[in-house]
Amino acid sequence: MHGHTWTWGAVGMFLLGLGALAPPSAEACAAPNCMVDVRFPLPEDGGAVPANVPGLVVVPPLLENTNVSTLRLLQSDGTPVPFTLANGGRRTHVVVPKAPLVPGTQYRIEAKGLCQYQETQTQSATFTAGPELPLPTTLGTLSVDTPSRGAFPVFGDSNCGSPQEGDATTLRFTPSPELVPFLPWVHWAVEVDGQPWSFANHHGLTSTGEDNPDSHKYEYNRQLLFLYTVCTTYNPPPPGLGLTPGRHRATLRGTLEHADITLPPLSVDFELRCATHCMTGGCADGGTGVVEDPEDEEPIKNPSKSGCTQAGGGLTVLGLLATVRLWRRRK
Incomplete structure (x- = not known):
């Protein structure tokens, strides 16, 4: 009796250690609160901040808020x-x-985060002011790559990016010279056919x-400049199939x-496309119709190592219980 009690207790402790007894979260994948603290977007490589910058952005800690006081x-x-x-x-x-x-003066900006589960330290950043610059009137230029078939991670649920197979392309953006000095304080959005597709934070x-x-x-939201349609799904299934095949x-x-300016958008x-009619000699779109195992592609980061929730714990439980029952019969 004591041996059986120890066995079931050990199994329970093991499952708790794996997190298999916890129900999978329905929320989007994210790291623990305040894994990233307060941030201050500034020019790359210590570049100067224009003296007439409209405003300096303060980004709150991940999933939390900034202590404005x-x-x-x-x-x-x-x-x-x-x-x-x-x-x-974007909650800034x-x-x-x-x-x-x-111009020529050094400055420091600082703030603390409000984190529910931990103490926070004052975060700060230093910069030097440069001369005043004309505010930008254009974004730059936009083009798009030729779409290609392959495997890619699809974000938007608790899986932190599940590998799927489909047709995808990437937008190519070149910022205008007048925009570059102000890029740290620009936030972004991509629409497809007038509907929201993705977004990016300041200095995205x-x-x-x-x-x-x-x-x-x-x-782990969708990548801003990456556009796709899922043609073949894998487990775990994606939260959505992306765009419908066709022109967009x-x-x-x-x-x-x-x-107080409006920057004209770029389109x-x-x-x-997704191949639908495949014969021995190939597909209507010129492909082969052969779907390669996504594991042959660049490996996707293991969600269990990123603070993300995991599904499928029930299978682990059943397997362990079956093993224990078999062990007891052999006693």
């Missing part, structure tokens, strides 16, 4: 710089200096127009925070 804008000698505080896009706050910054795109991973650490129009929109047309 701790916000400070200081000169290097500690002299406070007067500012007003405004709400920005915007520090708006009451007077233009002084670099000065070369590429994705900036530092702007969305441990966040993608539109890139950028918003410079707290600037480009593209087409995605």
Whole structure:
């Protein structure tokens, strides 16, 4: 009796250690709260901040908020710089200096996060003000790659990116020279056929127009510039199949925070297809109709190592219980 009690207790402890007894979350995959603390988007490689920057953005901790009472804008000698505080896009706050910054002067911006489950430390960033620059009037140019068939991760649920197979393409963006100095304070959205597709936080795109991973650490929404349709699904199934096969129009929109300007959006047309009629000699779209195992592609990061929820724990439970019963019969 004691042996059986120990066996079932050990199994229970093992399952709890695996997290298999916990119900899978229906929420989108994300790291624990405050895994990323308060951030201050600034120019790459220590570049100067235009003296007439409309506002300095303060990004809250992951899944939490900024303690606005701790916000400070200081000169290097500690002299406070007067500012007003405004709400920005994507749950941010915007520090708006009451007077233009002084070119050549060093500044420090700081704040603390409000985290429900842990203490936080003051976060800060330093920068140097540069000369005033004309505010941008254009975003730049937009093109699109030729679509290709392959495996790719689909985001949007608790699986942190499940590998699927389909047709996909990537938007190619080149920011205008006048936009580059203000990129850290621009947030982005992509629409397809007038409907929202994805978004990016402030400084979501670099000065070369590429994705900036530092702007969305441990966040698993759709990639801003990646467009796809799922043709063949794998387990776990995707939260959606993406775009329908056919012709579409993608539109890139950028918003410079707290600037009273409208930057004209950029649009480009593209087409995605799924092969439907495949014979021995190939498919109607020129493909072979052969779907390769997605494991042959670049491996997808294991969700269990990213603080993400896992499904399928029930199968683990059944397997372990069956093993215990077999062990008891052999006793």
